[in-house]
Amino acid sequence: MKMISLSDAVALIPDGASLMIGGFMGVGTPERIIDELVRQRKRNLTVIANDTAVPGRGIGKLVDSGLVGRTIASHIGLNPETQKQMIEGKMAVDLIPQGTLIERIRAGGYGLGGVLTETGIGTIVEEGKQRIELNGKSYLIETSLRADFAIVNAFLADYLGNLSYVLTARNFNPVVVMAADTTIVTADHIVPVGLIAPDHVITPAPLVDYLVMNG
Amino acid sequence: MKTMDAQSIIAKRIARELRTGMLVNLGIGIPTLVANFIPADVKVFFQSENGLIGTGSIPEEGMAHPLLTDAGGRPVTALPGACTFDSAMSFGLIRGGHVDATVLGALQVDAKGLLANWMIPGKMVPGMGGAMDLVTGAKRVIIAMQHTAKGKPKIVTKCTLPLTSARPVDLLVSEMAVIAFPKGGATLLETGPGITVEQVVAATEAKLELPDKIPEMQL
Numbered sequence: 001m002k003m004i005s006l007s008d009a010v011a012l013i014p015d016g017a018s019l020m021i022g023g024f025m026g027v028g029t030p031e032r033i034i035d036e037l038v039r040q041r042k043r044n045l046t047v048i049a050n051d052t053a054v055p056g057r058g059i060g061k062l063v064d065s066g067l068v069g070r071t072i073a074s075h076i077g078l079n080p081e082t083q084k085q086m087i088e089g090k091m092a093v094d095l096i097p098q099g100t101l102i103e104r105i106r107a108g109g110y111g112l113g114g115v116l117t118e119t120g121i122g123t124i125v126e127e128g129k130q131r132i133e134l135n136g137k138s139y140l141i142e143t144s145l146r147a148d149f150a151i152v153n154a155f156l157a158d159y160l161g162n163l164s165y166v167l168t169a170r171n172f173n174p175v176v177v178m179a180a181d182t183t184i185v186t187a188d189h190i191v192p193v194g195l196i197a198p199d200h201v202i203t204p205a206p207l208v209d210y211l212v213m214n215g
Numbered sequence: 216m217k218t219m220d221a222q223s224i225i226a227k228r229i230a231r232e233l234r235t236g237m238l239v240n241l242g243i244g245i246p247t248l249v250a251n252f253i254p255a256d257v258k259v260f261f262q263s264e265n266g267l268i269g270t271g272s273i274p275e276e277g278m279a280h281p282l283l284t285d286a287g288g289r290p291v292t293a294l295p296g297a298c299t300f301d302s303a304m305s306f307g308l309i310r311g312g313h314v315d316a317t318v319l320g321a322l323q324v325d326a327k328g329l330l331a332n333w334m335i336p337g338k339m340v341p342g343m344g345g346a347m348d349l350v351t352g353a354k355r356v357i358i359a360m361q362h363t364a365k366g367k368p369k370i371v372t373k374c375t376l377p378l379t380s381a382r383p384v385d386l387l388v389s390e391m392a393v394i395a396f397p398k399g400g401a402t403l404l405e406t407g408p409g410i411t412v413e414q415v416v417a418a419t420e421a422k423l424e425l426p427d428k429i430p431e432m433q434l
Contacts, residue, residue, distance in 0.1 A: 024265040024266070024284075024286070024288075024302070025265070025284065025286075025287065025288030026288065027265070027281070027282055027284050027288060028282065050302065051342075051344075053288075054288075073342060074342050074343065074344050074345070075341060075342035075343070075344040076340075076341060076342050077339075077341020077342055077344075078287070078288070078341075083340065083341075086340070095340070095342040095343060097343050097344075097345070097346075097347040097348050098264065098302070098306060098343075098344050098345040098348060099306030099309060099310050099345065099347075099348035099352075100347075100348070102302040102303050102305075102306055103303065103306065106303045117310065118310075118351050118352070118382075119310060119347050119348045119351045119352070119380075120347055120351075121351075121380075121381050122378060122380070122381030123347065123377060123378045123379065123380065123381070124377050125343075125347065155282075165299075166282055166299075167267075167280065167282040167283040167293070167299055168263065168265045168266050168267050168282060168283055168284050168299060169282040170266050170299055170300065170301045171265055171266050171301060171302045171305075172301070172302050173301070174301050175301055175302060175303050202301075
């Protein structure tokens with residue numbers, strides 16, 4: 001794990017990069033990294049996340065700034081700007097059932113080629129996908145997802161990069177950490193090693209490539 | 216009948232389906248109101264799919280925490296015994312059959328109990344969120360909805376809107392009726408307060424099985 005300044009961290013991300021972003025309706029989203037992506041005008045990003053929050057918040061700020069070329073998400077209903085850009089053809093949007101989305105990301109991080117799920121069978125989600133019969137049940141084959149970068153926010157990070165989360169800010173964060181080539185983390189508090197008890201570490205330090213300096 | 220009255224009837228009737236110890240996921244809209252009508256001696260675990268079991272009511276003024284919200288991003292409280300987890304576990308709970316019941320809204324439900332509740336092509340494309348996983352994976356799927364929309368039946372012969380799942384729902388509660396879907400057909404179990412069987416049939420496009428006894432909803 002390397003400590004890094006916010007501007008240097010975001011400078012690692014090229015235009016056109018794919019980003020898995022933690023958070024659920026902006027809760028647990030690495031807001032400082034988003035702001036810096038906007039400031040450095042990183043363009044044509046592919047965003048893989050649960051949702052695009054609302055205008056002016058979290059991923060919504062990337063959408064407001066026209067920096068997102070493609071979104072892979074489960075829900076965009078609370079962000080009219082995302083829907084507008086989708087309808088105008090400015091942004092490609094893939095909508096995926098939430099449980100399938102998180103499991104495809106988990107598979108990407110856990111070394112699996114995909115998962116089998118009953119979700120989506122007999123709906124438009126099935127279009128273009130392979131169905132498999134197993135033990136008398138039908139499943140869709142859903143392939144794994146990975147990204148160039150995972151950008152996440154933790155509540156606590158220790159000096160080594162062990163992470164813990166609070167309340168409903170955990171959501172996609174510890175899952176996307178596993179599924180990207182490079183992981184960049186912000187933490188609300190950076191604390192001495194040992195303050196996060198071993199049993200309370202949710203993301204082990206070796207998974208974190210860059211921890212953004214606070215202050 | 217005023218809109219608020221209809222919603223309260225629906226929520227109150229569905230609350231009677233819930234038992235102590237059940238893990239329950241409530242959708243947005245009328246389903247959220249169900250929590251208001253659960254008797255004090257019935258202790259249900261409510262799940263928010265953003266990663267919480269033990270979801271409580273809206274916090275009092277000044278007590279909200281920005282990192283404690285429901286799946287719509289609104290501040291909630293956490294009850295004693297609450298726990299939090301990531302989204303993979305949250306949908307493992309849902310898809311894995313660990314959620315005892317989910318209560319969801321509907322755009323259409325058809326004669327076989329198939330549900331359409333996430334999309335109106337060309338008009339409303341918000342994404343399915345967790346709806347497809349919930350309907351496919353929860354042990355029991357209960358629909359909370361007003362019986363008609365602008366006078367048009369929402370309980371139809373066959374859904375014309377995109378389906379949420381190939382799995383039929385178990386129970387549908389409107390302000391006019393309680394309907395179940397055993398053996399692939401819609402059966403009228405109860406009528407709403409002051410509503411006749413004939414009125415239900417007239418407001419329903421799908422063919423309804425009519426048992427000999429169809430009591431009025433007890434609220």
